[in-house]
Amino acid sequence: MQTHFTIDCVIYSFNEGKLQVLLTERNEYPYKDWWALPGFFVDKNEEMEGAVKRILYEHTGLKDIFMEQLGAFAGVKRHPQGRILTVAFSTIVKYDDVKSKIKPMTSYMRQASWFPVTALPELAFDHHQIIQQSLQKLKNNIHYSTAVYEFLPEKFTLTQLQQVYEAILGKELDKRNFRKKIANDGFLKELQEVQKGVSYRAARLYKFDKRKFQKHVGVE
Amino acid sequence: MQTHFTIDCVIYSFNEGKLQVLLTERNEYPYKDWWALPGFFVDKNEEMEGAVKRILYEHTGLKDIFMEQLGAFAGVKRHPQGRILTVAFSTIVKYDDVKSKIKPMTSYMRQASWFPVTALPELAFDHHQIIQQSLQKLKNNIHYSTAVYEFLPEKFTLTQLQQVYEAILGKELDKRNFRKKIANDGFLKELQEVQKGVSYRAARLYKFDKRKFQKHVGVE
DNA sequence: AATATAGTGTGTATTTTTTACACTATTAAA
DNA sequence: TTTAATAGTGTAAAAAATACACACTATATT
Structure with missing residues (x-):
């Protein structure tokens, strides 16, 4: 059996004393006009890690950033058109390095914007769950990671x-x-x-x- | 783009004072005759968690066991025939509950057997890496999990x-x-x-x- | 009945880690 | 020169982690 395969990225930064997450406003169905994590399909011969770097670059203009896998989300019903397996990653960027570079690079999204993790909008798919799980991990590992x-x-x-x-x-x-x-x-x-x-x-x-x-x- | 989608299970038990992992001897190419983690393809409309339960049941005869996702392994070269994305899970069983039930349930494997984690054979695919990563997580969480x-x-x-x-x-x-x-x-x-x-x-x-x-x- | 065996069960002193808490120093701007 | 803003510092008490040694009890064997 085969499944569609995407990556979703939880991209964090720190600004105005708050932990922020980068979200994109979707311009396509399903969930058109909803906010969602930056995500996309992985190419056939593309390594997963390379794909994460690519999306990070497309959304922030940054390269060579630390990133970590959170896990796979593969619920049959997480996407209205049937199973799309997504592997969530998280990455951290410096706000100032990024702020001038952020812009939508594809027609799939209308805009990209930072939100404090304490004030997230309603999110497409299971992206809220993904963020919460990622946050928990960030907290748990704060003393053991860079x-x-x-x-x-x-x-x-x-x-x-x-x-x-x-x-x-x-x-x-x-x-x-x-x-x-x-x-x-x-x-x-x-x-x-x-x-x-x-x-x-x-x-x-x-x-x-x-x-x-x-x-x-x-x-x- | 689509990919094949499998589950691999790290099934632990405790016997003779040692932490043991259940491995199966493959009866199919690639890696015929090699030891490997119990794994299989996920069905089209099957939830990932259900699939893990299924393989656990097929290999050990057990149901309703705690299980935890380790993460996705999706290297383009991890399988000789091209990308097969696998999501690794770990589960723990009681040795005595299982020992009489274990037998190969499919023609894909020749036998199943316990190995102490300190004395693993050479393993197919990237399964050695999966086990090491799983073990590390088990150690890290020992005080916070059941x-x-x-x-x-x-x-x-x-x-x-x-x-x-x-x-x-x-x-x-x-x-x-x-x-x-x-x-x-x-x-x-x-x-x-x-x-x-x-x-x-x-x-x-x-x-x-x-x-x-x-x-x-x-x-x- | 005596003895060997094997694992159970307990207390105390020491070190390390965590927590609570308040004032002085420096700089730039007004 | 005063004001406003933040930097920078120490100590005591409590809690948690570590190191360490011996007596107890049930059973099996002789």
Whole structure:
């Protein structure tokens, strides 16, 4: 038996202190005019991972971004025209890198736009379920993955990092405890540089040191 | 574009102090005579979850078992005849419930047999990778899932429970600390019953109390 | 009846991790 | 020079995790 095979992408970014998801407004039936996750069919000889990169590029103009499989959604009734198996992936982009590039690249969608995960519109297909499942996983893995750093520029302040944690976990954290833990982990590199262009005391900048992180997590 | 669509199952059990996986010996090309995960094609109008239940039943004679999706494996080259997308699931069964029932139910396989995860044969397709990924997930979630109890009979001793933990984690645990933690969690129900038929002091029996567990984990 | 065996069952001290909590320092703008 | 805004810092208490050793009990064997 054969099935149609698509990819849907949960593309996150961080802006205005909130965790945001990129959605597209559909211009085709079924679910015409509904908001949906960016998604499309996988080509015959295209690797799944390549397909995810392609859609990410088509929607955001970005390349070479970390991405993770969430799982397959294959309900016979998830699509009105019969089973379309979709594999959901999630990726994280930096809002500022993307904001000027986003535009609909195909006639299948009318526009693309960011929504805070706390204020999503009604969504086509089972996309709401996909997002919720993805969010849960993001929360669960926050301490074991490099995900948080994907939201931030190369150089960032500890306050920015804490805001990302808070947006993902959906709760406030204690500043001193947060810094203590981060310092303890020891995979941030303190730079001899501070923020610029702020009208208050400039914060020190840090870099994420991937090598130290991998030692910490125990990657071989 | 369409693709063939299969399910592969990682079926675990616990026997002789070891975590075991059920494998089948293939009787068809490609990979004839190789060991492989139990797997098959999903029918056109069959739900994926139903398909997993079906294969579990066909291989073990068991019904209504906890199962979990690991993810989709869709490499263009994973099957010599072109892309066959497989969704891997894992399930856990009680060895004693199964041991008399296992037999090949189709001509596609010659025999089915348990292998300790620490001593797997060479496997067809990407099945070795699937098992390793599944094992990692089992370890990661051991404290947040009810998986360990799926390996055990309804009534079990603390030593048995500890052995399952040790088999999954691949390391020994301290008996007193283990019991302290279990007692602390408080979702085991101590029975007024002890083991029978043992030639040494009989151990107390316990039951897993799912309701208390769910409160503990915070399920709504 | 004595003994060997095998697994059960328990307590305490130490270290590590988590949590709670409030003030001073720096900078830019007014 | 004052104001407004955010950066940056330490300590104590509580909770959780770890390390560690011996006595108890049921049974089988002699």
